[in-house]
Amino acid sequence: MIEWEFGPADVAGLRFAHSPMAEVVAGVFALRAVGGPHEAWRRRVAPELSRWPTFRAVLCGPLGYAPDFLTPPPHGSRPTFADELAEVAATPLDVVAEQVAAGWSGRSAPPEIEWFTRDPAAALARLVAEIRGYFEVAIRPLWPRLRAAAATEIAVRGRVAAEHGARRLVDGLHPRLGWDGAALQLRYPHKHGRWSLDGHRLTLLPTGFAGGEIYAMPDSPVGRTLWYGPRGFGNVWTAEAAPKADARLSALLGPTRAAVLTLLAAPHSTGDVAARLDLSAGTASHHLTTLRDAGLATASRSGRRLLYERTHLGDQLAGQ
Template sequence: MIQIEFSDADLATVRLAHSPMVEVVTSTFALYRPSKYWMYRSWRSRVAPQLPRAGLETFLAVTTGPNCFVPDFLSPVPVGARPRLEEELAVIGATPLEQVAAEVHAAWAGHPAPPEILRFEHDPRRALDDLVRQIRRYFELAIAPFWPRLRAVVESDIARRARTAAERTPRALVSGLHPRLDWDGATLHIGYTRDDHWGLDGHGLALLPAGFAGPSMYTVSAAPSGRALWYPPRGYGRVWDQPAPVQPSAALAAVLGHTRASVLTLLAMPHSTGEVASVLGLSPATASHHLTTLRDAGLVAGDRVGRRLRYLRTGLGEQLANAS
């Protein structure tokens, strides 16, 4: 059992973010542990054949060691809500070389290490530079083609949790996060066989949804940049499905009209006005009209992400869509 000292007062420290490097790290689990991460089969079949020719020897050696340990410095706890990959790579590249070497070798402790790992002992600066370059290349091959869909699922989860916390209580940020997690108001309990007990020690708690986390939850308990929980966002399995035609239920269409019901059905995940228009074959003006009507009825709400306003169903909208 993993136990994290976490009181009601600590709710004020909770924040949500989406980290490209957490997706990179968890994607290696999905890549090399197919029986547990079976839901990524279609992604794996597209990505795996490209890797042997991509010059990723150092990256793969570091992330797939025999001890099933990925160095902590590869996933710095983000400061902002939406860090860019280059920002996180800059943090990784600035990691003290002694820490880099120690964590890389820990992944291979007790096993013969390949040359790519031994380099971190003899020439850690160059080895780290090569690792950063190869992470960038891996992201281009394995993550970037799916990034818009990953981001959409994660943004949906973040917006939904934030809105639920505002409509109910801040406890909603933590409750229901994962089936293995329970909170008694003083301690977070995570039902894994590994025993671990720690507190926030003055750090905030970052909740990091990761589309590649699969069925698992992961903890970051000792990073200089903070404490974190990685968890699978709601609906992460839809990232790998082919988009299906939007078809509202007959009952919902009878209440709202077919077009407006289609918009509400679509907004199970966040979409901008332009995206709603494109998916449903509407003019931008028509899409905007229906979004405004649904917003005024309290069924959807807008959340600005960068320069773009994206709409998502509210709790009331969820109830109506799911009840119909």
């Protein structure tokens, strides 16, 4: 079992974010798995790995290790891939060389790994370029769905916490995660350790490619993160353009309005709803206004956009 010292006062410091680099690294973990909802994605992407030999050597080593510098804790809730990749590129070279070598400790390393010892600046530049190439092929086509799944998870968790208290952010997050009031417990039978937050806040990262797994970065000097699969992560790999409404909800509200309410698990503008559900802007606006007037949705302004999302009552009706 892995434990983090985590008292009630630490709960208030919990934050959520969606990290593109966490999706990159978790995607490589998914490539090593068998079966699951992303099997078709795996068959498409795995043969392409030879195009990125440095990336493959760093992340597909014999110890199954991913250097911490590749997944820095996000500074905001929605960092861009470019922002995170720039932070990776700015990692001190001694840290890069040390962490890359750790993935091959005790093993005969290939030339791509030895390069980080001889010329870490050039090796890091090559790694960054190959990460960019991998992202375009493996992650970019799924990015809108990965982002939407994370946004939905974060919105729902926030509403639950507002209704029931911050402790509910942890409850039900993952079957292997528990909290005894003094420590977060990750129930892995063959992994052991105990850490503290060491002055850091814990960032929860809903990561589509984490799937049914949960990953922890418990002792990095740059921060503490926990990656887990957001609810409905399997839908990321389906061809469906928008989440399906429950049949009973459709019978109650009508199929279109039920689909709109289902979509509002995450914030959407009128234009977003119209595009996702293939509606006219007027029709989307009518259904959103009706749901808001019924207390099932709320609207808030973000810059020039008016964003709608479900209320707690809307979550209950939608079965979330």
